[in-house]
Amino acid sequence: MHGRSRVYAFSAAVMTIAAVASxxxxxxxxxxxxxxxxxxxxxxxxxxVHARVPVEYRSLGAPSRVxxxxxxxxxxxxIYDAQCVVCHGEHGEGDGPAAAGLAPRPTSFRNVSMxxxxxxxxxxxxxxxxxxxxxxxxxxxxxxxxKDTLSVDxxxxxxxxQHALSGHAxxxxxxxxxxxxxxxxxxxxxxxxxxxxxxxxxxDHRSQPRGPWRYAIRGELSQLYREFNGIDFGHAxxxxxxxxxxxxxRVEKARLEILAFIxxxxxxxxxxxxxxxxxxxxxxxxxxxxxxxxxxxxxLYDLFASAEPDKERAYRKLLGDYLDKxxxxxxxxxxxxxxxxxxxxxxxxxxxFPKFNTQIWAYHWLQAAVYDVQLLGGAERQxxxxxxxxxxxxxxxxxxxxxxxxxxxxxxxxxxxxxxxxEAAAIFDNLHMLHxxxxxxxxxxxxxxxxxxxxxxxxxxxxxxxxxxxxPDDVYGDFHETPTGGHGGHGMTMSGPRPPSxxxxxxxxxxxxxxxxxxxxxxxxxxxP
Amino acid sequence: MNAVTAPVLVALLLLLPVSASxxxxxxxxxxxxxRVEDAYAIPTGEIAVETGAGVTLRHxxxxxxxxxxxxxxxxxxxxxxGIGTTLSTNPHEIEEPPKAGDVRIGALYNLNQExxxxxxxxxxxxxxxxxxxxSKGVDIAVKGIVTKSFERLTLHLNAGYEFVTASGRxxxxxxxxxxxxGSYPLGAPLFTRATLVGDVFAEQSLxxxxxxxxxxxxxxxxxxxPRMVWDVGVGTEFAGPGDxxxxxxxxxxxxxx
Numbered sequence: 001m002h003g004r005s006r007v008y009a010f011s012a013a014v015m016t017i018a019a020v021a022s023x024x025x026x027x028x029x030x031x032x033x034x035x036x037x038x039x040x041x042x043x044x045x046x047x048x049v050h051a052r053v054p055v056e057y058r059s060l061g062a063p064s065r066v067x068x069x070x071x072x073x074x075x076x077x078x079i080y081d082a083q084c085v086v087c088h089g090e091h092g093e094g095d096g097p098a099a100a101g102l103a104p105r106p107t108s109f110r111n112v113s114m115x116x117x118x119x120x121x122x123x124x125x126x127x128x129x130x131x132x133x134x135x136x137x138x139x140x141x142x143x144x145x146x147k148d149t150l151s152v153d154x155x156x157x158x159x160x161x162q163h164a165l166s167g168h169a170x171x172x173x174x175x176x177x178x179x180x181x182x183x184x185x186x187x188x189x190x191x192x193x194x195x196x197x198x199x200x201x202x203x204d205h206r207s208q209p210r211g212p213w214r215y216a217i218r219g220e221l222s223q224l225y226r227e228f229n230g231i232d233f234g235h236a237x238x239x240x241x242x243x244x245x246x247x248x249x250r251v252e253k254a255r256l257e258i259l260a261f262i263x264x265x266x267x268x269x270x271x272x273x274x275x276x277x278x279x280x281x282x283x284x285x286x287x288x289x290x291x292x293x294x295x296x297x298x299x300l301y302d303l304f305a306s307a308e309p310d311k312e313r314a315y316r317k318l319l320g321d322y323l324d325k326x327x328x329x330x331x332x333x334x335x336x337x338x339x340x341x342x343x344x345x346x347x348x349x350x351x352x353f354p355k356f357n358t359q360i361w362a363y364h365w366l367q368a369a370v371y372d373v374q375l376l377g378g379a380e381r382q383x384x385x386x387x388x389x390x391x392x393x394x395x396x397x398x399x400x401x402x403x404x405x406x407x408x409x410x411x412x413x414x415x416x417x418x419x420x421x422x423e424a425a426a427i428f429d430n431l432h433m434l435h436x437x438x439x440x441x442x443x444x445x446x447x448x449x450x451x452x453x454x455x456x457x458x459x460x461x462x463x464x465x466x467x468x469x470x471x472p473d474d475v476y477g478d479f480h481e482t483p484t485g486g487h488g489g490h491g492m493t494m495s496g497p498r499p500p501s502x503x504x505x506x507x508x509x510x511x512x513x514x515x516x517x518x519x520x521x522x523x524x525x526x527x528x529p
Numbered sequence: 530m531n532a533v534t535a536p537v538l539v540a541l542l543l544l545l546p547v548s549a550s551x552x553x554x555x556x557x558x559x560x561x562x563x564r565v566e567d568a569y570a571i572p573t574g575e576i577a578v579e580t581g582a583g584v585t586l587r588h589x590x591x592x593x594x595x596x597x598x599x600x601x602x603x604x605x606x607x608x609x610x611g612i613g614t615t616l617s618t619n620p621h622e623i624e625e626p627p628k629a630g631d632v633r634i635g636a637l638y639n640l641n642q643e644x645x646x647x648x649x650x651x652x653x654x655x656x657x658x659x660x661x662x663x664s665k666g667v668d669i670a671v672k673g674i675v676t677k678s679f680e681r682l683t684l685h686l687n688a689g690y691e692f693v694t695a696s697g698r699x700x701x702x703x704x705x706x707x708x709x710x711g712s713y714p715l716g717a718p719l720f721t722r723a724t725l726v727g728d729v730f731a732e733q734s735l736x737x738x739x740x741x742x743x744x745x746x747x748x749x750x751x752x753x754x755p756r757m758v759w760d761v762g763v764g765t766e767f768a769g770p771g772d773x774x775x776x777x778x779x780x781x782x783x784x785x786x
Contacts, residue, residue, distance in 0.1 A: 203642040203649070204606050207574035207785075218755065237718055257719060268752050271555055271721040274714040277681050284642045451645060 054133075055402045057125040058351050061248065066160040067171040072153075076161030079154055084162075092165030115166035120159075121351075127155050185344050188460035192475035194468070196459040201284045208295050209321050211314060213306030217298065220305040220379035223265070224370060224386055227393070228298070230262030231363040233270040235290075235435065237261075238356065240276035242442035243454075248353075255356045259397055282451055283458045285327075286438065289465070292327040293431045297367065300424060304374035305382060319423055328467040329430045331423035333481040336433045337406065340464070340479060345447055345457070349439040354402040357439070361407045361499075362396035364432045368413030369393075369502035375416050385506060392505045395513030403497035403517040407432050415501055430465055437461050496520075555724050555750070557685065557712060560597055562748035562762025562779050565685045565710030565728035568651030568676040570609040570639045571785070577601040579613075581760070581781020589771040594618040597781070599633075607639040620662035624772070625735050626693065627668070630661030637674075648677035659695075666695020672706070681717050685710045685728075693735060704733035715749075722752040726762075734770055742769030748779075758783040 066072045080088075087102065089095040092109030099106045109115055125133070127150075131141025146155060163172050208214055218225045241254040261270075272287075273280045280287045299318050308314050322328050334340055341347065350357045366389065373385050410425035411418040418425035441448055441457045448454045463469050464476045474480075497517035500510035511518050557567045561579050571577050580598040587593070599613030613633050620629035627633065635655040643649035651674035659665050672689030687708040696702045710728025714721050727747040734741060748762025761780040766773040 199644055199647045201642045201644060201647075202607055203569060203639055205569075205572040206606075207572040207603060210574065233718075240718065261719060268722055268755050271714065271717075271752075274555060274681060274721040275718040277678055278645070281643055281645050281678065284644060 053119070053121045053125050053351070055354050057121050057128070058354050060121045060124050061246070061352070062120040062124070062156050062159065062172065064171060066156045067163060068169075069160075072157045073161055073164055075154065076157035076159070076164075079150070079158040080161050084158070088162075092162060109162045109165040110167070112166050112168070115163060115168065120172065123159050124155060127159060185342050185346070186339070188343060188457060189464065189476070191460075192463065192469070193473075194463035194466060194475070196285050196462065203284070204288055204327070206292065206295065206325070208302075209299055209318060211299075211303070211308075211318075213303045213308050213314065214299075216302040216306040216379070221301075221382060221386055223390060224301075226265040226267060227262065227366065227390060228301075229266040229269045230258075230264075231367070232272060232294070233261045233266070233275060234258040234360065234363060236270065236272040236275040236279065238360065238439065239279040239442060242349075242439065243278055243282070246352075246443060246445060251353055251356060255353075255359060258359070262397065263394075278451075283455050283462075286434075286458050286462055289327045289329060289434070289462065290431075292322070292325055293329050293427065296322040296328075296424075297428065297431075300421075301370065301374070304371065305379050307378065315421060315424070322427075323467050326466070326468055329427050329434070329465050330467040330470040331426045332430075332470050333426045334430050334433065334465070334479050335481045336409075336429065340433055340437060343437070343440070343461070345440040345444040346437070347440065348443045349436065350405070352443055355400040358400040358402050358404050359397060360435070360439075361404055362393060362400065364435075365396065365408040365413050365499045366390070366393040367428065367432075368408060368410045368417075369505065370414075371410075371417035371421075372414040372502035373506070375420070388506055389502055392500075392510065392513045399514040401497065401499070401513070401517045404499065405496060407436060408499040412499055413501060415503075434462070434465050555683075555712060555714065557710075557726060557750075558599075558601075558783070560599075560779070561750070561758075561781055561783055562760040563710060563726055563728045563746035563764065564730055565687050565708040565726070565746075566653075566674060567683070567685050567712070568639055568643075568649040568674040570607050570637050570651070571601055571603045573603045573606050573608075575603040576786040577783060578786070579781065579783045581779055583777060583779030583781075585774040585777040588766075588773050588775050591619050591622055593622070595629075595779075608636065610634075610636045614661075623663070626664065626666075627657050628659070628661035628664035631664050632658045632660045634658065643676060643678060648675050650675055653689075666693065668693050670706075681714055683712050685712070696735065699737050700735050701733070701737060704735055706730070706732045710746075724750045726750060732769075736770065739770035740768065742766050742773055744769070744774070746777075753782075756785045 080092075081090075085096055086098045087094075087096040087106040088109065089099065089106075094106040094108035096106065107114070126136075126143075128145060128147040130145040131137055131143030132145050136143065150158070160172075217228075237254055237258050241251060245251065296318065299322075300315070303311055303314050303318065319331075323331070369389050369392075370386070373389055374382055376382070376385060407429075410429050414425070438458060438461075441454055441461075448457050464479050469476050496519060498520055499517075504510040511520070555567075556569055556571065557563075557565065558579060559566045561581065578598070578600055580596075582594065582596050584592060584594050595615055595617045597613065597615040599611055601609050601611035604610050611634070613635070614630060615627065617623060617629035623629055633655050635653060637651055637653040640650040640652070641647065653670075653672040653674060655670045655672075657668040657670070659667065668691060670689055670691040672687055675686040677684050685708075687706070687710075689706045690703060691706065692703045693701070708728050708730040710726060712724050712726040715723040715725050725747075726749065727745070729745045730743070732742045744764055744766035746762055746764035748760060750758050750760045753759050759780070759782055762778070764777045764779075765775060
């Protein structure tokens, strides 16, 4: 490498990493979920600032062989001896000859807990960008960026060797680091009277409830109908893909396949059992909840596309029919931002596959925004306005809004609808959060390595969402959004890059959807009237 | 009803308006286009109409056209009831039940959803009422159905027994039926509108002197619209009595309402 000062700088950066990681413990901070979890509480008792891995690095994972591959470790040792040992010491204890002159002192790779918590992406980012990245530059880090001087393979090699110095003999995976337990994550709740898990599950498929509005959207808003067919495929194909692989290239291929499917404007809904044959049989209890709530979704679109004169009454009827079934999702506003977003696997999909994740969130934005357009007039008026909304949505598909850090909420995309029909708005937000919980489980094979483990995790979370668990006893009351807590958009204000309302899109005041999303504040108006 | 009315019914059904929400082209029903069926009922509240036309070329005896029509209703959760009949040309030449014009009243109950470890099970009961040409006696058929998938390949086992209440001399008062088949979605996951389906089957002959009929069928189901499935199939009976079918062809449509 290139001079003593760079070596010192490298040491300082790695030390910063150590400080970051040792400040707190997340479920497994060297998984992709960790940095974002850290961001939720950015400053720890020790005063270390935890930075979120930038989007361009977030989906990176080390080639699985590097951790135990002898030639790779040998190459990593050679790099380490040449570049790192002067600060970190021969055995990685942070006691190299130059360490005494550095403040803060270089990290010790013998800190088992710290090393275990560093994600692949975080580690690679820090070595690549060094102290030039914030917040480390502001802290005075002189760490050079090694992205121009070490090849990708060499960077993984030295990271693997540093990992080996901690004493971990195996792969850098959660199963190799049982010491990791996250104090600020919460385990999946134990069964509270709604236990699933038996092998015998009834199918219970239901036809869409009958009414004069039935199937109206297909005839009245055919373009939108086809978009929804594409979205159905998108959810199923994603889930099945994640069951089989976490390989970024294969997952990206699936994302592009979904885009092609959506842009083909499919006339016929996909058969989700054929798109995702394993997924739908892994947890049919969950599939039934998804199916029944999607039927409710489509029934409401049909209703608002129809000429039904008393839509309020029809809405109440459809809502009652929906909630009457055991698979129904609760209309209570649940605590999406905290209680449901702090499981050990939470945020994993967002952080590891940000483009794919925000592509899915774009589906959810469309599904919300459509409702406010439907309140603006009859089918003819909707046909005039809907192409603008769909074009905005297509912008999100072409360039997923990776700046969004949380899913679009119904009161953001459809504030008018959410105000008039708060139960449906809450149900659909809960539905979309359930999708996120589910995807997070699928991208953590380290936590849930077997099909039975995945199924158990899914069935531990599912009851939280079910309406029948939120009766008078309300056994999952601790998952409700608190009056002052949460940021779910139900009358709350959210900041950061947030999606626009349908009205903003129609008025031309929304930020362009195919460009980086700017910071803005959105105010939900979904308070119950 | 007679043989003329069936094509008219088919034509009328083709003119019916179709609507959204997919009727399932992977949900196999007997005769559309092969005899093996899956263990699942149609969704609760759904009405389905299945109809078609076909021709069978016989090893000995005259060739025959046939025109089935069936109505199903998802009456309860996982439970469907239905009524149907099959009309035929040369109805007097049909020796074994069901006879042309017999009314069939049926019910299918699905016990469970298939999971990764557990197959789906279904039970079906049909009562054949002797309303057809030269028909006599009520026949009752019971059938057990098992469906098990391996990724996208789904296998189906249908095993049944048919009780015949008006059997003649030298005839059995019942017979077994067995069909084993498979279905596979062509082009999945990116394309899921077509299903290839095939089976092999055995049906004991009612006439004691006749051997068991053994045959095979192959066909496809294609999702024309969200509420309409088109099917087409061919089959042959390569063992059995002299009047067995050497080749059969059928095509039909299924509608969901």
